[in-house]
Amino acid sequence: MTFENKITLGYLASLALLLAMGWGVYRTNAAFIESNRSELRSQIFLKELESAHSLVETAESGMRGYVISGQEKFLEQYHQANSRIVEKLEYLSELAEKGGRQEGQLGRVGRLVEEKMAFASVAVQLVRRGNRRAARDTVASAHGKELMDEIRRMVAEIEASENESFEQSERQSMDRSRDAIISRLAMIALSLLLLTGGYLLIMADVSKRRRAEAGLVRAGEDLRRLARRQEAIREEERGRLSRELHDELGQTLTMLQIQAKLLEGRLGGSPARRRDIRRLRASVENAMSTVKRLSLDLRPPMLDDLGIAAAAEWLVKDFCRKAGLRHRVSVEPESLSAPPDVEAALFRILQEAMTNAARHARAGLVTVSLSAGGGWYRLAVSDDGRGFGPATAGARTSLGIMGMRERAGACGGTLEITSRPGRGTTVEVRIPAVEKGEG
Template identity: 40%
Template structure:
């Protein structure tokens, strides 16, 4: 009994102590674990703060790049515009982003272009990136702009796209103008060859029909005079006829030479050459031609004189062929160091849509002559109100321009 009581006493005393010790140990362990969790959370928080502080400058730089980009940028979320930059507002002709955000991006494109743009966006979502598409957008004011469209899917953002619209309107317009100018130059080059060949045929006909026939007639008349008896009463009349044919032949030679290059332009100056040209055309066509000349001969270079004469000559040719006019006014003035040339008729005129004819080689030739000297040529016309050709040329042509002009007398 005594041993049993002693054993029970020890068991109770030691058991209680062991339980208390185990309980104290569990509390210590929990406290240590809590401190460890606190330290880990603190370290994680500090790391997150450092990461956020490091990301903030990067995000600010990215936002600045987007805002300052010359290209228009859309951020499209779930098929709607969620963010735009300043260039996008300028492209779309909008003052406030609120008028653009929330809109369907496809609505800004022409209806026929929307399927292609939608396909490009789907391709970007599927593959991550898509580019190389040129289409037209229509602004609220009706103005159209040509844009190059590219798109990229944003990582970790489902159904979110960054779309870049590059305005290529000016670039394409410049390319079209260059292509048009090149085509006009090619046509002009082909036409110049045709004109040169036609001039050769014309000169050949003139020499054969006029000079050749008249010289043959003169030869036959002079030969008959040599064979005629001295007492022939008709001798004086025949000599007078021979002299008349000689005079006509000399006049034909002078006219042909003047058509090629008027000598008086070099000898007497631009005023005399234009006056002679007006009188010659008036006698041949019946036109009433008035000339107003207010230019000092010494103030105008030879290259400018030649270009002005040829422009007036070509303008008169166009009047006689197309205008059905009765009266023509030619004016040459010196204005602020530039030679102003104007040829105006009272003919039938033409509509504005008919003015920029690419095959109007006469107008192209006049413009080419003016451009060689740094000048310009314009044409104004209205149906029933006649036509006016105006040219402006530097009075003192540059040496390079004068050298280019010498090859085209």
């Protein structure tokens, strides 16, 4: 299984655990909310039942007071309590669980209250007809007391039943809470195991990648050292060839020119002979110029004798003179010097950048800046040519540009090319004064 597949599998497993935990939390909270709602409804039910019971007793007290004293204030108390009892019973009916225990118990209480209110109404009607003795006998009968005692017993039974229901609901809530905590702890533990496993997998892969990256860095450093060594060997070979051309072939051509001049003086003769000898001398002079140019192209002596500052100024001026370009050159500091391999790389990059400016950019002005400071050598070559945009940038990855990048990279540096259509091109090279990883 690949590392990506392992990560995907771990992610899916973690997601499943999170969904399971979320569902469990939702179910637990829903159960708690429902339990709280049920408890609140039961508390309201008990409170209203107690209020109804109190109203029944108030109505009973008002009826008795009216029967005994005949005062209207007791009758008003009776009527007010009686009208409110009906409202309370209707509200209690709405609160009671449909088809449940509360509805059955409330039905029995309601019937007893109705019977009790009918009994009280009989006593009140007897008083209003002037038959107070009969009313007192009715109130004093055992039936009224039995009805009131039955109402109190039913109310007490309902309260006891609701309290028992409260305790049972509380136990169930505690059980659900305990189960929810245990399940969450188990899921958290499993999540931690998954996270730990994922962390170990990631760290193992990171360690593997770091080792691979370290190997690539070492290989890159080895390749860069090899490239620098090869470039140094090439520069040495160019220098040797340059000296051989200048010393050996140059001297031979010089002697040949001298001998041709002597031969021209000794032979005299016809104009045709003199013309042939002059042609010979001209050919020798052209050969000497070619040898000199090749020698300078291979390895300018001033790069070894005077350093990169003087060699760069000479290259820019000589190249622009031959190509018909205007130029500006700045070197900071004027005594700038660098290790031989860095100087060789800067010189060759400058050669290629100048060639590109003349060959591709159609420039009229070339600006060259060579500087050293802050632990870096910097070379910038800018032209005012036609430039190029992102659409044609891919075509600009020529062998010359690749060569410049390789030379800069071999010295631990970088090369950047910026250009805009109609705004010219800038080639900028940065090479560290002391390469990382070396003394």
